[in-house]
Amino acid sequence: MARCSAQENSLKEILPENTLRTRVAQTQVSREVRPAPGRYRNEIAKYIIRRNDDCIRCGKCVELCPRGVHVDKPGYKYFAEPKLDRCIGPACEKTDHYCVAQCPQSALRMVENPMMKVLGDCRWPADMILATWKMAETGDVPAEEFGLEHECGATGGGFDRLRFKFPDKPPVKLSPDEIDTSIELNKRDDGRPRITIDVPWYGGGMSFGSVSNVTQLSKARAAVAWNTFTCTGEGGYMERMRPFDDHVITQVATGLFGVREETIQRVPIVEFKYAQGAKPGLGGHLLGDKNTIAVSRMREAVLGISLFSPFPFHSVYSIEDHMKHLDWIKHLNPRALLSTKVSTPTDVDMVAVGSYAAGTHIVHIDGGYGGTGAAPDIAKKNIAMPIEYAIGRVHRFLEAEGARDKVTLIASGGIRVAQDMAKAIALGADGVVVGTSELVALGCVRCSRCESGRGCPRGIATTDAVLATKMDIEWGTQRLINLYNAWYKELVEILMRFGMRSVKELRGRTDLLMHLDYSNDVKAKS
C-alpha cells in the first residue's frame, strides 16, 4: 500500500512514529446518489399484479404504466416477470393509468402480496423493510403513494407511540441548504481533536466474523462518503479497512480479539465496549461455524471454536479502573477520542456520569432491544431497559450534574428509521448509532439466521467465502450512501418544519413530542 504524504503534517506531532510510518493513503468516496436496485431477480413487493390467460398481449398495460411495472421483451412469447416493486398499488386506482381498470380484456388483477404477512416482524414490519430497500435503491424517502408506512413500527410502545408535534407552518422559512445536521463528538476542552461528523449518526460495531468483509468495507466506504464513522466491532481490524482509518472507530471489548496497540493508534476514535444491547450483561458471541480461518487469524483464536467474550472487563471493578483503561488508550493514541459503550441498566444514568468523570468523550448507551449479531433470545427480550427510557434519564442526569455540554451522548438499540433518530435526539441524545438499518439496506430480511452455520444466506452476516460473494462492495457502498441520503433528507425536512437551523437545537426538545398513550396535557417546557 502506498505511503501517505499529504495532509499528515498536522498529525506528525500527535501520532506515534510507528503509526505514521505504516499509515496508508486514505480513500475518498463520493457522496453522490446513484440508483442501486435490489440484487435479486424477484424483488419483494407490497402488491402483486396477476395476469390471467385472457391476456392478448396488446401491450396497453406497458404503454400505460409510467413506472415500467409491466415488461414486454421483444422476441419473447410472454410478458416477462413484472417489476412489482415499482407498483404503487391501490394509490394507482385514482389515476388515468391504472392498468387493472384499463385492460381491455380485464386480464389483470391486483392483490396485496400475501408474503407481506411473512416478511418482517412488529419491530421491523414489512412496510418498513420495503421502504428501507427503496431508500437504499433511490436515495430518497419512498413516495407516499407507495403506501409504505416507514416512520413507525408496530411494537405498541417506545418510539412507535411517540410523534412529533409539528407546527402548522414553520416558524421560520428555511431552505435545506441552511440546515446544519452536523454534530461534534469532542465536547471536552482537552486538547484532543474536535471531530465533527456531517450527520448525527454513525455505523455500529459489527465485527468481521459476525458480518462479511464486504459488509464491513461497504459500511466504511459509506462512512467516508458521509464524513461519519463506522466501527470495527470486537473482531479485530481488517487490513483492508486501512484506507478508511480516518473514519473508523476501533472497539476494545472484553475479549480483546485482534486488539493491538498498532490498531488503536490507527484511528481517531476508540470505543470501549462494556456491554451491548443485543445481549446486555453477556459477552459477545460468535458461534463456532462462523469462526473460519480468516476470522480465527484476525482474532488470534482457535479455528472453529465458539468465541464467547467474557463479561464484563475483568480488569474493571470501578470507575477508577475504567479511568485507567481510558488513560491507557489516551497514552497510546494522543489524537484519539474515547467512547464508552454501555447498555441500559437501572443505573444507566450513574454509569454515564461515571464514564464522563473517567474522561470519556462519548457516552454510547445501547438499549436492550438492539443488536445485529448472535444473542441468546432470553437476553434480547428481557435484560436491560429499552433505549427510549434510557435516553431522557441519562440526558437529565448529565444536565443535573453539569456535565451535559461536556460529553456527547449517543443512543442505539432500536434506531430503525430517520424518525427514530430524530425522536432519540429530541429525547436528549446528541446522535445515534445505526446497525440493523444498514443490514436491511443491504438486503437483510431479518430471518435471524445470521448466528450459526454458514451464516446469512443473503451474504451479509456471513464469513463463508461463497456466500460473501453474493454482494459486491460497490453495490453495498452505494446502497448505504443512498440510505444515508434518504435519512439526511428526512432529518432536514423535520428540522425545516420546526424552523431549526441545526440538529443541535433539537436535542432534548421533548416539548416537541407527544405520546399517543398519554394525556399530553403537561405544560410544555423547552
Added chain:
Amino acid sequence: MPEKYHIKTEPVPPRRPRIGKFGVVDWREDCARCHNCVKKVCVYNRYRDEAEYIRSLKSVDALYFDCMGCFSCIQNCTKGLLGLSVNPVFEGLGNSYWTPQIIQTTWMQAETAKIPVSGAGYKGPHAGPGFDSMWTDMSEIVRPTRDGIHGREYISTAVDIGRKPSHLSFDDGQLVGDDSPLICLQMPLIFDLPSPVHALPDLEPVLVETAARTDLIALVDSARWPVDGIDLERHLPHVGFYLNPSAPELPGELLSQTRFVEIPDGEDAIARVQEIKQQHPHLVVAIRVALDGQGVKRAIELSSCDGIEVIHTAADLNGNEIGAKDPRFIKDMIRDIHTALIDNGKRDEITLICGGGIALPEHMAKAVICGADLISVNLPLLIAMECRLCSSCDKSMTCPAELEDIDLTYGVGRTTNLVAAWHDQLIELMGAMGMREARRLRGDVGRAMFFEDLEEESFGTLFGTRK
C-alpha cells in the same frame, strides 16, 4: 466448594416431523424447467431434506415445514413461482398465552438442551402483559464470579424449601431450638401435578425419573401411586406426594423415605399439617392454595399461622387469577403475598412456591424476583414431549403428539434437556445481573424494571397521565 451442579444431556430428536413457522408455496405448473433451480442451492438443503422426508413417509400425516424463511429461493426463482407463507399448523399451536413461539422454542430446548440463540435483534413487541411487562437488570461492572458465568467458580441456583429459623439459639454452646427440615434444591423449580384439563396418559414415571436426574422434586398425586418402574431408594427423595384426600393414605414407610408432601387447602389444613409433622417430623409440608379471588388473602392468612412452612400457590394455566372476571396476573399476586409476608415478619419462615403461567425460563427468574422462592411447572414438561396444547386429549381424540406411546428414554431425555436449558438461561440472567446466588434473588425487585415505573419516570413527567 461443593460440586458444581451439572445436568447431563444429549440431543433427543423429535418423534414427529418438526412444525416450522414457514412453508414455501410452489406453483409448479408454470415452471420454466430452466435447470437453474434455486432449490438446489438452498443454503439449508431444505428441498433435499423435504424430498427425503416424503420418500420416507409411510402415511401422509404431516407435511414438511422446516424452511428458514430467508427468501433466497423466492427471490431468485427464474419464473418467480415460489412464495413464502406461514405454516397454518404452526399458527394453530397452543393458544393466546402459550404462543406458537413458546411451543417451538420449548421443543428446540427439549431436543438440544441448548439456549436458543438467534441473530438480528429482538423482534417482539415493546412490552406486553404479564411477565412481558418487566425487564431484568444488568450490571456494567459487577460480575458474579471472577472467571465468567461458566468458569471455575459457579453461580448457585440452589434454593431451600422449608422453614428457616429467624435466629439461632445456643445452650451451653450447643445449638438448640427449631430443627425443622430444610430441602435444598439445585434450581428454583419443582414439577407440578399434571394439568387438570389435559387428560394425559401416565407420565409420572418420566417426570419422577427426570426429577431424580436433575436433583429436583416431582409432585405425584397419591391417587396415582404406585408409579410404574419406581426405584424406591433412588426415586423417593425426588417425589413430593400430593396427599389427595380422596385417595387411600400412603403407607408411613413410604413417607419416611420422601422429603416433601403437599396437602390441599381447606378448613382443616393447619391441623393436617401439624398431624403430618407429628407423625413424620422429617417431612416438609406444603399447603396448596388455589389463586382464585380469595387466594392471595388466604395465602397471607395461612402464612401467619404457626407451624406453616410452605405455601404452594397455583394460578390457572395462563397465570391468571382463577375464575376472576378481571383476573390479576401471577406476577402481581406473588408481589402482594411476598410483601405481606415481609410486613408480617414471616418472609424467611415461609417458603413460597408459585405455579401457573410459567412458560419460559425468564418467567422463573421474574417470578423469583417478584417474591417466589421457587416455581412449579407442568405444561412446559408436556410441551417438551411434543405436546401442542391442542386439547384433543380433553375431547378424547387421538393425540397428534402420540403422548400415549411415550418411551421413557425419550421422555426423560426431552424433559431433562429442557430443565438443563432453563438452568443455563437462569444463569445467563443472573450473570448479567451480577448475582451468584439464587436465594438472594428472591424478592429483589431492585434487580428488575417494571413497565409501569419506567413509563411513569420516563414519559409520565413529559406527557401527563397514561390513558
